[in-house]
Amino acid sequence: METRRRLAGALALLFAVNIVLITLAQSAQAAAYRVGSSGSQVRTIQTKLKNWGYYSGAVDGIYGSETARAVEYFQRKNGLTADGVAGPATLRALGMESGGSGGTAAGQADSLALLARVISAEARGEPYSGQVAVGAVILNRVEHPSFPGTIAGVVYQPGAFTCMVDGQIDQPVADSSVRAAQDALNGADPSGGAIYYFNPATATSAWIWSRPLIKVIGKHRFCS
Numbered sequence: 001m002e003t004r005r006r007l008a009g010a011l012a013l014l015f016a017v018n019i020v021l022i023t024l025a026q027s028a029q030a031a032a033y034r035v036g037s038s039g040s041q042v043r044t045i046q047t048k049l050k051n052w053g054y055y056s057g058a059v060d061g062i063y064g065s066e067t068a069r070a071v072e073y074f075q076r077k078n079g080l081t082a083d084g085v086a087g088p089a090t091l092r093a094l095g096m097e098s099g100g101s102g103g104t105a106a107g108q109a110d111s112l113a114l115l116a117r118v119i120s121a122e123a124r125g126e127p128y129s130g131q132v133a134v135g136a137v138i139l140n141r142v143e144h145p146s147f148p149g150t151i152a153g154v155v156y157q158p159g160a161f162t163c164m165v166d167g168q169i170d171q172p173v174a175d176s177s178v179r180a181a182q183d184a185l186n187g188a189d190p191s192g193g194a195i196y197y198f199n200p201a202t203a204t205s206a207w208i209w210s211r212p213l214i215k216v217i218g219k220h221r222f223c224s
Helices: 002-030 040-051 064-076 089-092 105-122 130-145 150-157 173-185
Strands: 197-200 213-217 222-223
Touching: 002 150, 002 173, 040 064, 064 089, 105 130, 105 150, 105 173, 130 197, 130 213, 173 197
Parallel strands: none
Antiparallel strands: 197 222, 213 222
């Protein structure tokens, strides 16, 4: 009788472990979207890619070959594994934080790290207030209706930041940039509400010079 009870207990434990493993596998699969996937998350992926110039197809919530090619194009341009599958890393780059965890501690840490990396790449050697101002510009764009509504969306928008093109984004991140990113996230804005900035010594766009100047910090002009 005792042997039967032990056997029954072992079988129940094995069954419970299998259920957990199946659940974990399903969760992992749900966090990745590929050809054949469908639904609201796929529609969100298509919308973001279309808004940022990577996708020209229909926003229909169906992950077809055209969507996969757009995802692959986005991945290539942003240093991700170009497999056409929208997995966790690609979703984070799209500002979807692996299916909607942007409000979690992990999502917030990802946003802080990305913001600090851009600040370091774009404002290395600038006064501390200028570093915070660069972070503030990114956050101001997040709130502005003309730009994507997430930090990742703003940063990965094609052509938005020089560091994403010249490879500076991959350089080591300065400690001051991490502090500046945190200050910007806490609401500091030395830029005065700017949504653009540029270095007049290197700017080649006539359009950027037309933007109304708010202030100059270090080598950067901050504009509305």
